[in-house]
Amino acid sequence: MKNKKETYGEKRERVMNAVEFKTVDRLPVQGWNGTKAAIARITGRDDYLSHPKEVFTEALKISNIDMLLQFVLPDRLDRICGPGAELNLSGLNTAVFKILQDWADKHGKMKTPEDFRDFCLTVPSADKAKDFVSADKTENTWLALDKWGEFLSPIVWVPGHRCGKVSWMWYTSSSVGYENYLMAHILYPEIVKKLFAFLGEEARLINAAIARTIKKHGLIPLIYWGEDICDNSGPLCSPSILRNVYFPHLKRAIEPIAEAGIHLLWHSDGNILPIMPELIDCGIDGFQGFEEDKGMDMLKLSETRCRNNRLPFLCGSINVTTTMYTTPEKIREDIGRMVSLSEKRHGGVIISTSSTIMENTPVENVLAFYRYAVQTKPDYSKRKGE
Numbered sequence: 001m002k003n004k005k006e007t008y009g010e011k012r013e014r015v016m017n018a019v020e021f022k023t024v025d026r027l028p029v030q031g032w033n034g035t036k037a038a039i040a041r042i043t044g045r046d047d048y049l050s051h052p053k054e055v056f057t058e059a060l061k062i063s064n065i066d067m068l069l070q071f072v073l074p075d076r077l078d079r080i081c082g083p084g085a086e087l088n089l090s091g092l093n094t095a096v097f098k099i100l101q102d103w104a105d106k107h108g109k110m111k112t113p114e115d116f117r118d119f120c121l122t123v124p125s126a127d128k129a130k131d132f133v134s135a136d137k138t139e140n141t142w143l144a145l146d147k148w149g150e151f152l153s154p155i156v157w158v159p160g161h162r163c164g165k166v167s168w169m170w171y172t173s174s175s176v177g178y179e180n181y182l183m184a185h186i187l188y189p190e191i192v193k194k195l196f197a198f199l200g201e202e203a204r205l206i207n208a209a210i211a212r213t214i215k216k217h218g219l220i221p222l223i224y225w226g227e228d229i230c231d232n233s234g235p236l237c238s239p240s241i242l243r244n245v246y247f248p249h250l251k252r253a254i255e256p257i258a259e260a261g262i263h264l265l266w267h268s269d270g271n272i273l274p275i276m277p278e279l280i281d282c283g284i285d286g287f288q289g290f291e292e293d294k295g296m297d298m299l300k301l302s303e304t305r306c307r308n309n310r311l312p313f314l315c316g317s318i319n320v321t322t323t324m325y326t327t328p329e330k331i332r333e334d335i336g337r338m339v340s341l342s343e344k345r346h347g348g349v350i351i352s353t354s355s356t357i358m359e360n361t362p363v364e365n366v367l368a369f370y371r372y373a374v375q376t377k378p379d380y381s382k383r384k385g386e
Contacts, residue, residue, distance in 0.1 A: 008154040011066040012220060015156050019222065019263050019286065019313045021347035023380055027339060029373040030288075030315055030352035031065035031155075035359050036074045038366035052077040053151075060155055063370040068152060069224045069265075069288070069315075070160035072356055083148050083159065091141030092162050094202055095132040096195070099123055104175040113183035116176060120184070120195045129201035138209035146219055160224040161267075163257070164206030166199045166250045168227040171236075178236075185241050193245040200249025208256035215260060223257060224288070226267025232294040234274040243278060251282040258283030258307070265315060269355075271295040280306050288315035290354055293322045302341060302348075313348040314341070318369060320353050324361050328368030335372050342378045351376065 015028045039048055039059045048055040052073050060068065071082045079085060103119045110116055124131075142162075149157025171181040185192050214221055229235055235242060257264050265286035266279060271294065272287075285306040290298040298317055306312050316338070318324060323334050335351060342349035351373045357366060 006064070006154055008156065011154050012156050015067050015222070015350065016220070018342075018347055018350050021310065021313070021345070024347065024378065026374065027342055027349055027351045027376040027378060028066035029064075029370075030067045030069055030350050031060050031063060031370070032070075032353050032356045033072050033074055034059060034357055034366050034370075035361055035363065037363045038357075038361075039074070041363055041367060042370075048074070049077075053081040057152060060152070064374050065155055065370070067156040067158060067350065068149075069158050071149075074359060083145055083162075087141075087144055087148055089141055089145065089162065091134065091137035092145075092164070092206060094165065094167065094199060096123060096167070096199060096202075100170075100173065100175060109174065110176050110180045113180050113187050116170075116180045116184040117188040117191050120188070120191045123195050123198050125194070126197040126201040129198055129205060133202060133205040133209075135205070135209040135212075138206050139213045142210050142213045142219075143217065146217075156220060158220060158222055158224050158265075161226075163210055163223050163225050164203030164253055165225060165227075166196060166203050166246070166253045168229055168246060182237055185237050185245060189241060189245050193249075196246050196249040200252045203253035204256060207253060211256045211260035211262055214262055221260075221262040222265065223262060224265045224267065226269075226288070228267075228269045229275065230268075230270030230272050232271060232291070234271050239274055239278070242275065247275075247278045247282060254283040258285075263313070265313070268296070273297060273300065276301065276304055280304065280312075283307055284312075285310065286313040286315065288352065290314075290317040291319070291321075292317065292354075293319055299341075302345065311345055311348055313350070314338075315350040315352045316354050318351070318353045320355050320357055320361070324353060324357060324365050324369065326365070328364055328372075331365055331368045332372045335369075335376065339376045339378050343380060346380050347378075 014024050017024045018028050036048055039055060040046055042059040042062050043055055045055050056073050071078050103122060145159045145162060170176050171178045263286055264284050265288050266284045268287050268289040285308060290296050292298055302314060318334050323331055338349050338351055
């Protein structure tokens with residue numbers, strides 16, 4: 001995998017040109033993690049387990065990828081050498097994590113929807129969010145997070161899931177549980193709304209500080225975030241309930257990002273089409289993921305205009321649960337599909353697998369993805385108009 005050495009500036013320009021539907025020499029490539037066996041083949045090293053950060057980074061650089069959205073390593077060794085392990089990121093975290101922990105310490109694991117209702121009642125009102133956010137601390141934390149990724153250069157580091165978030169995935173907490181959480185949305189929507197109102201205002205303040213920091217320091221104007229709201233059949237909760245309790249506060253949180261002209265790439269597990277209008281109305285202009293084998297129609301999404309009247313930019317979508325288990329030729333064909341989509345839309349495509357490459361993926365298929373992904377040559381003269 002010998003490649004011409006490129007600079008950070010060249011890779012950043014390629015990424016942003018794709019995001020903004022400008023001409024690119026090739027489609028930019030986003031790299032997830034590979035597998036231990038593939039990393040060994042790419043680098044010729046067998047010491048990943050003792051030097052995970054170094055060996056993983058070497059593999060990415062040899063593969064000549066352009067962008068990394070999250071620092072996620074095989075065997076989740078990022079938990080000992082990633083930004084969450086090496087930095088104090090409290091300037092970006094919600095105060096609700098501690099409020100939930102305090103509630104669980106006092107009351108134990110939630111057993112009923114009423115428990116989640118009672119927890120929501122302990123969350124401060126939205127007008128108190130300013131007491132929990134320091135713009136200076138947020139700026140310093142975002143700068144530290146950006147600086148942390150300098151070892152990846154010339155690869156463009158986009159720290160994923162670290163902005164101000166209106167977290168919806170409270171069902172993943174061992175203190176909460178799916179049934180208690182979702183039933184509370186139905187039974188006590190106005191009280192659950194109190195939680196999201198606080199999160200929305202808190203996230204708006206954090207994101208306003210991040211947007212200022214990006215502009216002030218010339219950082220890449222791209223943020224990656226998303227919530228697992230949907231499964232294969234659509235939202236886990238009725239869209240009408242989400243429109244009442246959640247989306248207004250998500251929109252408020254994203255407002256400073258959108259107003260600053262910073263692009264927001266939304267992680268999209270499951271079938272998000274039933275809530276696409278709401279996500280777009282919130283100011284999201286890019287989507288990543290696309291579990292097409294589970295009902296997600298990426299092509300339909302690709303034709304849906306965003307609030308800025310542009311088509312959404314896409315990051316994907318070589319499927320990690322289907323295509324990556326086929327053959328190198330099938331992977332090459334699927335990459336070609338994304339090139340054709342880019343040609344049809346005159347840009348707006350970043351090549352990536354749909355999610356993290358799984359450890360039992362055939363090594364030759366992982367190598368094929370990285371080999372063919374950097375060989376794309378889109379021909380925008382084929383464009384027939386939007």
